[in-house]
Structure formats: C-alpha cells, structure tokens
Amino acid sequence: xVPRVISSLVSFVSLLETFFxxxxxxxxxxxxxxxxxxxxxxxxxxxxxxxxxxxxKDSNNGDYAFPTFFLxxxxxxxxxxIAQELLAKIDQTGFEKVVVAGPYINFFLDKQVVGxxxxxxxxxxxxxxxxxxxxxxxxVAIDLSSPNIAKPMGMGHLRSTVIGNAIAxxxxxxxxxxxxxxHLGDWGTQFGKLMAAYEMWGNEEEVQQxxxxxxxxxxxxxxxxxxxxxxxNDLGREWFKNLENGDPEAYRLWKWFRAESLKRFMKxxxxxxxxxxxxxxxxxxxxxxxxxxxLLQDKHLLQESKGAQIVDLEKxxxxxxxxxxxxxxxxxxxxxxxxALFRKRMYGFAQALYVVGAEQRNHFDQLKAVFSExxxxxxxxxxxxxxxxxxxxxxxxxxxxxxxxxxxxxxxDSIKLARQQIAEKNPELQNADEVARQVGVGAVIFHxxxxxxxxxxxxxxxxxxKFEGETGPYVQYAHARAESILRKxxxxxxxxxxxxxxxxxxxxxxxxxxxxYGEVIERAANEYDPSLxxxxxxxxxxxxxxxxxxTRILVDDDEKMARLALVKAVSEVLKSSLAxxxxxxxxxx
RNA sequence: GGGAGGAUAGCUCAACUGGAUAGAGCAUCGGUCUUCUAAACCGAAGGUUGUGGGUUCGAUUCCCACUCUUCUCACCA
Numbered sequence: 288x289v290p291r292v293i294s295s296l297v298s299f300v301s302l303l304e305t306f307f308x309x310x311x312x313x314x315x316x317x318x319x320x321x322x323x324x325x326x327x328x329x330x331x332x333x334x335x336x337x338x339x340x341x342x343x344k345d346s347n348n349g350d351y352a353f354p355t356f357f358l359x360x361x362x363x364x365x366x367x368x369i370a371q372e373l374l375a376k377i378d379q380t381g382f383e384k385v386v387v388a389g390p391y392i393n394f395f396l397d398k399q400v401v402g403x404x405x406x407x408x409x410x411x412x413x414x415x416x417x418x419x420x421x422x423x424x425x426x427v428a429i430d431l432s433s434p435n436i437a438k439p440m441g442m443g444h445l446r447s448t449v450i451g452n453a454i455a456x457x458x459x460x461x462x463x464x465x466x467x468x469x470h471l472g473d474w475g476t477q478f479g480k481l482m483a484a485y486e487m488w489g490n491e492e493e494v495q496q497x498x499x500x501x502x503x504x505x506x507x508x509x510x511x512x513x514x515x516x517x518x519x520n521d522l523g524r525e526w527f528k529n530l531e532n533g534d535p536e537a538y539r540l541w542k543w544f545r546a547e548s549l550k551r552f553m554k555x556x557x558x559x560x561x562x563x564x565x566x567x568x569x570x571x572x573x574x575x576x577x578x579x580x581x582l583l584q585d586k587h588l589l590q591e592s593k594g595a596q597i598v599d600l601e602k603x604x605x606x607x608x609x610x611x612x613x614x615x616x617x618x619x620x621x622x623x624x625x626x627a628l629f630r631k632r633m634y635g636f637a638q639a640l641y642v643v644g645a646e647q648r649n650h651f652d653q654l655k656a657v658f659s660e661x662x663x664x665x666x667x668x669x670x671x672x673x674x675x676x677x678x679x680x681x682x683x684x685x686x687x688x689x690x691x692x693x694x695x696x697x698x699x700d701s702i703k704l705a706r707q708q709i710a711e712k713n714p715e716l717q718n719a720d721e722v723a724r725q726v727g728v729g730a731v732i733f734h735x736x737x738x739x740x741x742x743x744x745x746x747x748x749x750x751x752x753k754f755e756g757e758t759g760p761y762v763q764y765a766h767a768r769a770e771s772i773l774r775k776x777x778x779x780x781x782x783x784x785x786x787x788x789x790x791x792x793x794x795x796x797x798x799x800x801x802x803x804y805g806e807v808i809e810r811a812a813n814e815y816d817p818s819l820x821x822x823x824x825x826x827x828x829x830x831x832x833x834x835x836x837x838t839r840i841l842v843d844d845d846e847k848m849a850r851l852a853l854v855k856a857v858s859e860v861l862k863s864s865l866a867x868x869x870x871x872x873x874x875x876x
Numbered sequence: 877g878g879g880a881g882g883a884u885a886g887c888u889c890a891a892c893u894g895g896a897u898a899g900a901g902c903a904u905c906g907g908u909c910u911u912c913u914a915a916a917c918c919g920a921a922g923g924u925u926g927u928g929g930g931u932u933c934g935a936u937u938c939c940c941a942c943u944c945u946u947c948u949c950a951c952c953a
Contacts, residue, residue, distance in 0.1 A: 768916085876913085
C-alpha cells in the first residue's frame with residue numbers, strides 16, 4: 288500500500304513538472320506560429336504578425352493561418368506569389384506541415400505532441416484548468432437578481448439572477464473576488480401603493496394563507512383601479528412618504544411583507560443553488576441618502592425644478608436626474624447613488640457591475656453621470672450590464688398587469704419533465720429525484736445563458752424545457768456518457784501511462800477545443816458574456832458526441848489510455864464550463 | 877420628435893470582432909440501437925445577411941441614408 292502511494296505521488300509530481308513546462312508550450316502555440324513567420328517578415332514586429340494570424344473556420348485549412356493580402360500593396364505583388372515566397376523562408380520545424388493555399392499560409396500543428404500536452408495539462412490539475420490571474424483578487428461588486436418584495440419572482444428576474452451568477456463565477460475563475468449583492472426592491476412608491484391597497488381591501492388571514500399571490504392580487508387591483516381613481520396614486524405616494532418618515536403601521540406592514548417574500552425567494556435560490564453575500568436592498572439605504580443629498584448640495588449640483596430637486600445632465604445629453612420628489616421623498620436613483628457610495632467604501636471594489644434589464648439603460652447612464660459630476664473618478668468602474676427583455680406572447684411582462692410567468696412554476700415543470708424522461712430512459716437510476724432536479728434546473732438556466740445577453744426573449748415554455756439539441760441536458764448528457772465510460776474502465780491512472788498521444792485525426796477537433804478553454808473564459812470575463820462559455824460547452828459536447836458515435840473507446844490497444852485520458856479531459860472541462868454557468872453535471876442521468 | 881438597441885434559413889440563434897464555400901439547433905423528409913447511455917449520431921432540403929449607396933484586394937461585420945421593430949425620454953423601479 289505504502290509504496291504504491293509513494294510511486295503515484297512521485298508520478299504526480301513529475302506530471303506537475305511537465306505541467307509547468309508544457310503548459311508554456313501549450314499556451315504558446317500561437318507564438319510558435321509567430322516565431323516561424325518572423326524570419327520571413329523581418330519588417331514586422333511580433334505584435335503586427337500576431338494581429339494578422341487567424342484560426343481557419345475549416346479544419347482542412349490547418350490550425351492557424353496567415354493571410355498575405357495586406358502585403359500586396361507594399362510589395363507590389365500578388366498575394367499568392369507573396370505566400371509562396373514567404374513559405375520558403377519559414378522555419379517549419381515543430382509543425383506537421385506548413386502549406387500555401389492561394390493567398391494564405393496554413394499551419395498544421397503536430398497533433399500528437401500538442402494533443403498530448405493538452406491532455407497532460409488538463410489531467411495534472413483539472414480543477415484549475417482554464418483558471419487565470421487577471422484580477423489579482425480584486426473585489427467586484429455585482430448587483431444581481433434584485434427581485435421586488437411582495438411580488439412573485441418572474442422569468443425576468445431569472446435573467447438577472449443567472450447571468451449575474453455566471454459572470455461572478457467567470458470572474459472568480461480569472462482571479463477576481465466577486466461579491467454577489469441582492470439589491471432587493473423593498474422600497475419605493477410601489478410599496479406605498481401596496482400598503483394603500485392592503486388598508487383598503489386587505490385581509491390578514493388571506494395574506495397568511497398565500498402571502499405573495501395575495502399581495503400581488505392587491506397590487507394589481509390598485510393599479511387597475513388607479514386608471515379610474517387617480518387619487519389612488521396619490522394615496523400610494525402618501526403611504527410611501529409615511530414609510531420613509533417611520534410611521535409605525537407602515538413599518539409593520541413593510542417588515543411583514545418583506546419577511547414573507549424573502550422566505551419564498553430563498554426557496555428558489557436554493558433550487559438554483561445561488562448564494563448572495565448581501566441582501567441589502569433599497570430600504571437599507573433609507574438612512575444613508577441624506578449624505579448624498581448633502582454632497583450634491585455642497586457641490587452645488589442640485590437645482591429646483593417644479594418643486595423637485597434635480598441634477599442637470601444636459602452636457603451628457605441626458606435628461607435631468609430627479610433626486611428628490613416635490614414631497615421630499617426619495618427616488619430610485621437617490622437610493623442607487625447611496626448604494627454605490629456605500630459599496631465603494633465597504634468593498635473598495637475595482638469594478639461595480641449592475642446586471643439589470645436593458646430598459647434601465649437611461650437610469651444607469653444618469654447614475655454614472657451624476658457621480659462624474661460629483662467628481663468621483665471611480666464612476667468609471669461602474670459597468671452596467673444590460674440584458675434583453677423577456678416578453679410573453681410578444682408583450683412585455685408586467686407585474687402590475689399580472690402578465691407574468693412565475694419562475695417557480697417553470698422550474699417545477701422542468702424538473703417534472705426531467706423526472707419523466709429518467710423514468711423512460713434510465714429507470715434504474717439511483718438518485719433519480721436529485722438528478723431530475725439538476726437536469727430540469729440546468730435546462731432552464733442554460734436556455735437563458737446560451738444566447739447573447741442582450742437578445743430579447745419571448746417566453747415559450749416548450750423552448751425552455753427542451754432537452755434535445757442545443758440545451759443544457761445535451762451537455763450534461765455528453766458529460767454523463769463520458770463518466771459512464773470512465774467507470775467501466777475502472778478509473779484509470781493516467782499518471783502511469785507512458786504516452787497519451789493519439790494518432791489519427793478523429794480526436795483532433797476535441798483536443799484543439801479543449802486547448803481553447805482558457806481563451807474562451809478570458810473573453811467571457813472581459814465581455815461579461817456567459818453565452819461564450821455556453822456556446823463553448825455545446826461545441827465541446829458536440830465534438831465529443833461525434834467522437835463517441837464513431838470511435839470505440841474501450842478496446843484494448845496501445846492507445847486505450849490516451850483515449851480514456853481524452854474522455855476524462857472532456858468530462859472535466861464540460862463539468863467545469865457548466866459549473867461556470869451555475870449548472871450541475873450529474874455523473875449519470 | 878430626441879436618445880439607445882435590434883433586423884441573417886419557416887422558427888430560435890451563431891459567425892473567432894474585416895477574411896477562404898455565411899454555420900448550428902428546432903421543425904420537415906430519410907437512415908442508424910444483440911456492441912462504451914438513441915437526452916445521441918449520419919444524411920437531405922432550406923439564404924439576394926431588411927433596402928439603397930459608400931470605404932476596401934475582400935463587408936453579415938465599418939460609414940451614410942431609408943424602412944420596419946423593441947426600449948426609453950422627471951415626481952415608478
């Protein structure tokens with residue numbers, strides 16, 4: 288027993304060594320191409336060459352390509368000729384081949400060497416494959432989810448929640464310290480309206496039975512009736528003013544509604560498996576807004592207009608920011624200003640992100656403009672991350688009009704469907720309920736993340752709970768198949784293998800894809816775009832499913848270990864990319 | 877009317893940020909389970925990239941105009 292442990296330790300250490308040496312080579316395949324080109328292009332700097340190198344869409348054109356069009360003008364020759372002439376001066380050692388294809392020079396990497404390096408790199412430390420240190424552990428405050436109290440959480444809030452969470456995961460992967468802040472919508476005139484409605488028509492017992500839906504009902508009622516009774520709007524404002532002034536009855540109602548709502552939200556967050564570092568909502572800033580008011584006054588930024596206090600933003604080409612209503616009560620932006628200031632002091636963030644729907648663009652433009660008027664240079668660290676609206680039957684979802692789809696219902700439908708599929712396809716599965724939850728929830732999350740953030744989505748249940756094609760379950764399934772093979776192989780010890788090189792071309796697509804993981808994550812982090820990771824996971828799952836369908840893995844030959852290493856690497860990277868999106872990867876399904 | 881997004885296959889979306897024959901998934905039609913999980917794989921069909929100009933060796937991508945569409949434009953959030 289002991290010698291075995293020692294020997295595997297030793298081989299692990301040697302694997303680690305090769306990891307550090309070979310990681311460098313692997314990271315620098317592009318650089319290898321640049322170096323090969325340099326002797327042929329002495330007039331150009333490394334960066335200039337690097338800018339021109341591209342990756343061909345079609346693998347028949349190699350792994351990297353160098354187009355020569357841009358040289359035609361200065362050299363007064365046809366690009367095709369230039370390519371031919373350059374080829375003669377290129378150092379081809381280390382490549383499988385370098386060929387000219389019209390105006391392009393195509394580089395083919397040494398598949399066995401590069402492929403083996405990639406596999407070794409991943410297997411040496413699967414958890415950290417793709418990790419980077421771009422952030423040096425700087426804090427990033429992320430405002431996400433932020434549902435409104437006393438309203439059911441709709442599909443719209445799902446977007447903020449899962450996009451924000453995925454961005455937080457991705458930023459953590461590249462070395463930042465994300466701080467997830469759930470800026471609950473627990474303040475504002477809407478609350479006043481709810482209280483007014485409760486006072487008029489409310490029934491304590493009815494609320495106790497089903498808090499959210501009942502409160503929602505009152506809220507819809509007062510909004511509907513306000514069309515014919517405009518005085519209800521004034522009543523709402525009055526109740527909100529009472530709340531801000533500390534009226535005991537208003538405060539009692541507020542506290543009660545908030546507690547009931549939070550209970551319900553937590554259920555959903557547990558299902559999604561998302562935690563927050565702070566639940567400080569708008570109400571939290573009630574006693575902190577005076578400072579903003581004072582600062583604005585000190586800097587002579589406040590102006591009176593129609594009895595209200597505003598900051599003029601004409602030079603930003605924005606409409607004025609309304610800081611204080613004519614009755615003296617606060618507004619959304621007032622609370623957001625003090626929230627941002629609080630976060631800057633509390634966390635010393637390097638960036639502050641706001642994952643909020645695209646319809647609020649104007650609000651965040653104003654927010655940043657007011658801060659820059661105040662002379663806070665860190666307003667540049669505030670990044671608004673809008674996402675497209677979710678509509679229902681082509682119409683905007685509106686809590687006021689009751690035209691919403693409840694997230695909880697969708698999640699439950701999806702889980703139920705997953706459970707049915709398991710009963711059909713894999714009735715022997717042990718922890719079927721748990722897996723159904725992972726698959727059902729995974730489908731919903733993935734559906735929301737696979738496309739570009741800013742696309743607007745018209746909600747269709749059938750699309751969300753689809754498990755075939757480009758979906759979360761498709762990726763989970765590829766992962767489960769890979770794990771199944773590894774179980775059958777008896778969890779092989781790759782450290783013992785002499786070679787993980789694969790001859791033949793079948794696996795090359797997978798290997799290059801695996802090698803791109805780090806770049807994809809980096810780009811996703813820079814662009815705050817989880818869909819890049821989602822698309823990557825789909826592509827890798829597809830590569831693997833194709834390989835799986837055409838290649839027998841568990842046959843005893845010289846390359847069995849190498850194939851298994853490939854399967855293991857795919858499994859790890861699929862699991863890792865799903866994890867970044869907040870989706871689980873069950874080993875069986 | 878001002879501002880900001882968007883328009884690519886019947887539908888939902890991609891396209892490495894200006895490169896090689898614009899690609900996937902659904903849906904449709906056809907094929908593949910006594911072999912590692914068919915939630916899979918293979919094939920067929922599907923396009924004047926909203927319209928018109930411009931820049932460029934080269935445009936879905938950049939610029940201009942227009943059409944359509946979504947959001948937004950002070951006492952909601």
